[in-house]
Amino acid sequence: MFSTKGTRSRGAVRPLVLVLLLLAVGLAVLFGPQLWGLWQFNRELDAREALAQGIGVRTYELIQACELCHGFDGNTHSDFYPRLAGLPAGYLEAQLDAFASGVRQNPNMGPLAMSLSPEQRALIADYYASNSLRPSGVAPAPIAEPDAANIDLAAGERLAAVCVACHGGELQGGQMPGSAEPTPLLAGQARDYLVRQLHAYRDGSRGDPTGTMRGIVGSMRDADILSVSQYLATLSPSVADDLPLETD
Numbered sequence: 001m002f003s004t005k006g007t008r009s010r011g012a013v014r015p016l017v018l019v020l021l022l023l024a025v026g027l028a029v030l031f032g033p034q035l036w037g038l039w040q041f042n043r044e045l046d047a048r049e050a051l052a053q054g055i056g057v058r059t060y061e062l063i064q065a066c067e068l069c070h071g072f073d074g075n076t077h078s079d080f081y082p083r084l085a086g087l088p089a090g091y092l093e094a095q096l097d098a099f100a101s102g103v104r105q106n107p108n109m110g111p112l113a114m115s116l117s118p119e120q121r122a123l124i125a126d127y128y129a130s131n132s133l134r135p136s137g138v139a140p141a142p143i144a145e146p147d148a149a150n151i152d153l154a155a156g157e158r159l160a161a162v163c164v165a166c167h168g169g170e171l172q173g174g175q176m177p178g179s180a181e182p183t184p185l186l187a188g189q190a191r192d193y194l195v196r197q198l199h200a201y202r203d204g205s206r207g208d209p210t211g212t213m214r215g216i217v218g219s220m221r222d223a224d225i226l227s228v229s230q231y232l233a234t235l236s237p238s239v240a241d242d243l244p245l246e247t248d
């Protein structure tokens with residue numbers, strides 16, 4: 001008697017469990033992405049709070065103006081905007097000063113750099129220099145024809161062998177031999193940014209304090225510029241272990 005009752009109630013429970021299970025799956029499908037997003041958002045907020053405390057609120061407020069294009073920690077995934085993480089502080093500061101004085105011209109950077117005091121520019125430069133560039137995890141976007149046909153990675157690698165003399169053995173940035181002039185990191189830098197800079201040195205639209213880069217690119221053809229830039233963009237930068245944030 002008892003066992004019959006038990007069997008009957010178990011029989012009634014089973015559809016209920018099934019309904020609850022389906023309901024749970026339905027809710028997970030409906031609201032899962034939002035909950036996941038919320039969890040990620042909270043994680044990001046925590047990371048930022050830790051970062052603001054670590055670097056000081058003044059620097060934290062200043063770099064808000066840079067995030068859109070360069071990524072919060074200088075690790076943008078863009079092919080277009082330069083990646084700032086891990087570039088030497090002296091180099092970054094010199095570039096910000098050059099944008100502010102108009103020696104280096106760019107419609108985005110000029111007004112921004114001018115609005116910062118020399119002290120603020122130094123603070124920002126130190127911040128990005130203290131981060132490390134991480135592999136972007138995204139291959140540079142395909143280049144359209146007819147340029148794509150001109151990319152020769154082996155030629156790019158041969159050309160890059162010349163760059164190590166000043167840009168560091170691993171192309172992670174360094175110093176001009178025999179001087180204190182800092183050189184920027186090239187390994188893992190955004191490809192289209194590199195292409196634009198090499199053209200700008202070649203046609204003289206980017207000033208070159210030591211005249212070195214103009215000399216180097218003077219003999220490079222368009223195809224060489226593309227090949228070396230594609231090669232450099234695919235090199236892995238030093239892998240960071242000191243960054244609290246995941247991506248741009």
Ligand code: HEC
Binds near residue numbers: 067068070
């Ligand atoms: C609207 C987009 C945008 C914003 C916002 C922006 N930048 Fe830039 N930044 C650029 C572009 C574009 C370039 C490349 C300029 C060129 O082609 O010469 C650049 C270049 C730079 C460079 C030179 C990098 C190198 O390798 O030589 C530095 C340093 C820099 N930005 C710092 C900053 C800082 C600091 C901020 C915030 C205060 C900031 N940027 C905000 C677009 C932006």
Ligand code: HEC
Binds near residue numbers: 167182209
């Ligand atoms: C003899 C030293 C020297 C050699 C060799 C050299 N560079 Fe440079 N490079 C520099 C210096 C110095 C700068 C900084 C110039 C400035 O302030 O604009 C620079 C800047 C650059 C920049 C600008 C990066 C940025 O973040 O805006 C690029 C791109 C670059 N070099 C590419 C190359 C490539 C590619 C090679 C090899 C084919 C090369 N360089 C070889 C000294 C050198």
